[in-house]
Amino acid sequence: MRFFLFLLGALCSLAGPVQAGQFDGVTIRIGTFGGKWRDVVEKNVGAAFAKGGGKLEFVLGQPADNLARLIAARGAPPPFDILETLDNLLPALAAGNYLAPIDLAAIPNVAKLDSKLYDTSHIMVWVTEEGIVYNRTVFLEHNIPVPARYADLAAPSLKGHVSLPDINAGGAIPALVGMAHEAGGSEADIAPALALVKRIGAANYWSSSSMLQTGLASKDIWAAAAQAGNVQRLRHQADLAVVFPPVADKVGVLKQGYLVKVAGGSQSRAIEWIMNAFLDMPMQLATFREAGQVPVNSAALEALHDEPGNDFLRLAPQDIAGMYRIDFSKVNETAYVRAWNRTVGP
Amino acid sequence: MIRRLVTALLLGTVFALLLAPLAVIAIGSLDNGAHAYIAIPPEHFGIASYLSIRPRFWVALRLSLLLGTVSAVAASLFAIPACLGLTRGSMPAKEFILVLLRAPLQIPALVLGVSFLEMYYTIGHWTGWYAQDSFTGLAIAHSFAVAPYVVGTLVSVLQRYDNSIEEAATILGASPMGTLWQITLPLLRPGLFAGALYAFATSFSEVPISIFLSGSHVTPFPVEIFNSLQFDFDPSVLAISTVITIISMVTVFAMQRLLGLQIFLNVGAAE
Numbered sequence: 001m002r003f004f005l006f007l008l009g010a011l012c013s014l015a016g017p018v019q020a021g022q023f024d025g026v027t028i029r030i031g032t033f034g035g036k037w038r039d040v041v042e043k044n045v046g047a048a049f050a051k052g053g054g055k056l057e058f059v060l061g062q063p064a065d066n067l068a069r070l071i072a073a074r075g076a077p078p079p080f081d082i083l084e085t086l087d088n089l090l091p092a093l094a095a096g097n098y099l100a101p102i103d104l105a106a107i108p109n110v111a112k113l114d115s116k117l118y119d120t121s122h123i124m125v126w127v128t129e130e131g132i133v134y135n136r137t138v139f140l141e142h143n144i145p146v147p148a149r150y151a152d153l154a155a156p157s158l159k160g161h162v163s164l165p166d167i168n169a170g171g172a173i174p175a176l177v178g179m180a181h182e183a184g185g186s187e188a189d190i191a192p193a194l195a196l197v198k199r200i201g202a203a204n205y206w207s208s209s210s211m212l213q214t215g216l217a218s219k220d221i222w223a224a225a226a227q228a229g230n231v232q233r234l235r236h237q238a239d240l241a242v243v244f245p246p247v248a249d250k251v252g253v254l255k256q257g258y259l260v261k262v263a264g265g266s267q268s269r270a271i272e273w274i275m276n277a278f279l280d281m282p283m284q285l286a287t288f289r290e291a292g293q294v295p296v297n298s299a300a301l302e303a304l305h306d307e308p309g310n311d312f313l314r315l316a317p318q319d320i321a322g323m324y325r326i327d328f329s330k331v332n333e334t335a336y337v338r339a340w341n342r343t344v345g346p
Numbered sequence: 347m348i349r350r351l352v353t354a355l356l357l358g359t360v361f362a363l364l365l366a367p368l369a370v371i372a373i374g375s376l377d378n379g380a381h382a383y384i385a386i387p388p389e390h391f392g393i394a395s396y397l398s399i400r401p402r403f404w405v406a407l408r409l410s411l412l413l414g415t416v417s418a419v420a421a422s423l424f425a426i427p428a429c430l431g432l433t434r435g436s437m438p439a440k441e442f443i444l445v446l447l448r449a450p451l452q453i454p455a456l457v458l459g460v461s462f463l464e465m466y467y468t469i470g471h472w473t474g475w476y477a478q479d480s481f482t483g484l485a486i487a488h489s490f491a492v493a494p495y496v497v498g499t500l501v502s503v504l505q506r507y508d509n510s511i512e513e514a515a516t517i518l519g520a521s522p523m524g525t526l527w528q529i530t531l532p533l534l535r536p537g538l539f540a541g542a543l544y545a546f547a548t549s550f551s552e553v554p555i556s557i558f559l560s561g562s563h564v565t566p567f568p569v570e571i572f573n574s575l576q577f578d579f580d581p582s583v584l585a586i587s588t589v590i591t592i593i594s595m596v597t598v599f600a601m602q603r604l605l606g607l608q609i610f611l612n613v614g615a616a617e
Binding site: 029033035058059065068073075 | 383460463464467470476478561562565569570572573576578579
């Protein structure tokens with residue numbers, strides 16, 4: 001009994017509310033996205049860490065850029081201690097031995113996560129729900145039926161007003177896999193998806209969220225294969241909605257954001273404390289409210305589910321479970337890019 | 347008369363096309379309502395985007411100004427002796443060396459960025475000194491990338507250079523250093539200034555190399571902007587861009603009024 005009390009006490013001291021001086025002089029570098037996301041992390045995680053005397057430094061870039069930094073640094077001190085990355089890069093990170101084991105006992109908030117969302121190599125901190133985002137007002141004005149499948153984006157009434165993700169954009173793999181399943185392919189065979197991309201003949205291929213959002217908000221783009229978070233991010237600028245097309249026996253596609261602990265880093269206690277803070281309620285709620293991603297903490301999901309105006313998202317556990325998760329063991333990104341360049345590229 | 351009108355129309359069109367992007371940014375920065383796109387014309391006039399410029403943008407701007415200056419000066423210090431040697435010396439394979447000096451222009455900048463990053467890690471592995479995520483590392487990479495601009499302009503000036511002026515100075519008793527300082531360098535000034543200006547501008551707006559070499563300690567201004575816009579649209583980017591445009595214009599105008607740009611552009615005997 002005393003041992004368990006000791007263990008509980010130890011866990012609280014590790015990962016509970018930060019104590020003044022707990023992390024005096026400790027600097028942790030996190031590789032993550034820039035823009036508003038950095039501000040969200042700084043406000044909800046960095047500020048709390050600073051109360052304990054620590055300092056959170058940011059190495060900004062897209063996950064692929066940060067992976068390139070990590071690869072360049074092999075054998076040398078890593079450029080960051082924690083990396084925020086995407087599901088498609090996890091196999092490369094694991095294969096390259098860039099990951100250090102996470103001490104899950106030091107992250108009590110994982111208890112609020114579905115056990116499939118974490119293990120000792122990675123912890124999911126958010127997901128995006130990928131589907132078709134469209135401008136409700138414009139569709140009504142032009143009497144265009146709401147798209148139900150990716151193929152509906154090829155409708156003549158949408159010609160010149162559809163945006164699809166560029167092959168290098170974060171939303172490319174979910175969109176291609178979704179289209180592939182719809183058109184008779186799969187992760188291992190995206191040829192049908194590329195044929196569909198060609199048939200849709202997009203007005204442009206968005207390469208960043210800001211490019212897509214500019215198009216959607218200015219009404220140049222009426223519909224796009226993109227994540228539901230754009231509806232939240234543009235809530236005050238455009239009347240957007242999202243539909244999740246059928247994908248295999250599910251609907252929509254999930255893109256997953258993870259935190260991993262980088263091998264070669266130090267300050268394990270502080271790293272795990274920060275990972276835990278990512279799963280705290282303030283950060284998880286801000287993940288959606290300020291950045292448009294869907295949290296993974298069950299309490300945060302419940303709170304958002306009960307909030308009015310969030311019904312465009314699938315927030316109930318059974319709804320999230322009903323979304324398609326990509327099998328990355330069958331995804332060959334290099335082959336995807338080659339095939340894209342041959343079929344869709346200039 | 348018709349010819350003048352056509353000329354004016356053509357010139358006006360060219361100027362409009364050149365200035366249109368700047369005008370779009372400046373006008374868009376005055377919109378208070380937009381948070382996700384550039385609103386032209388502004389839906390709600392105001393200066394909220396100017397008031398929300400993040401302090402880190404100013405830090406990054408200061409860094410980029412310094413980085414551009416250091417890179418341009420370093421590239422010039424390297425290019426002057428290199429170009430003098432190449433145009434006057436009798437070394438073999440001069441053409442090949444000149445091609446090598448211009449090589450950074452032929453290599454994709456992203457490749458340069460990754461190469462420098464790899465090189466810095468390799469050097470760090472042997473010496474313990476890692477240059478990535480440091481001002482020094484960025485300055486070395488930028489100097490390498492912008493040196494061809496200074497080399498190019500200096501070589502073109504030196505190829506039209508009248509050597510007899512230096513010979514006259516020597517005959518009249520000037521020392522080699524005196525000739526270099528009082529004759530050669532002043533005659534090279536237009537090419538040097540033009541090359542250094544290109545070098546500064548290239549360094550100031552450089553992203554592909556910097557994106558790999560920046561980190562938690564140093565982030566140049568364009569990388570800061572790039573990172574901001576990758577996630578979502580930030581109206582304060584328009585505001586700070588407008589501020590930079592205005593500062594650049596005022597600086598050039600002030601230089602023209604106070605110093606006269608012709609002091610830099612006066613080719614003199616080199617013509």
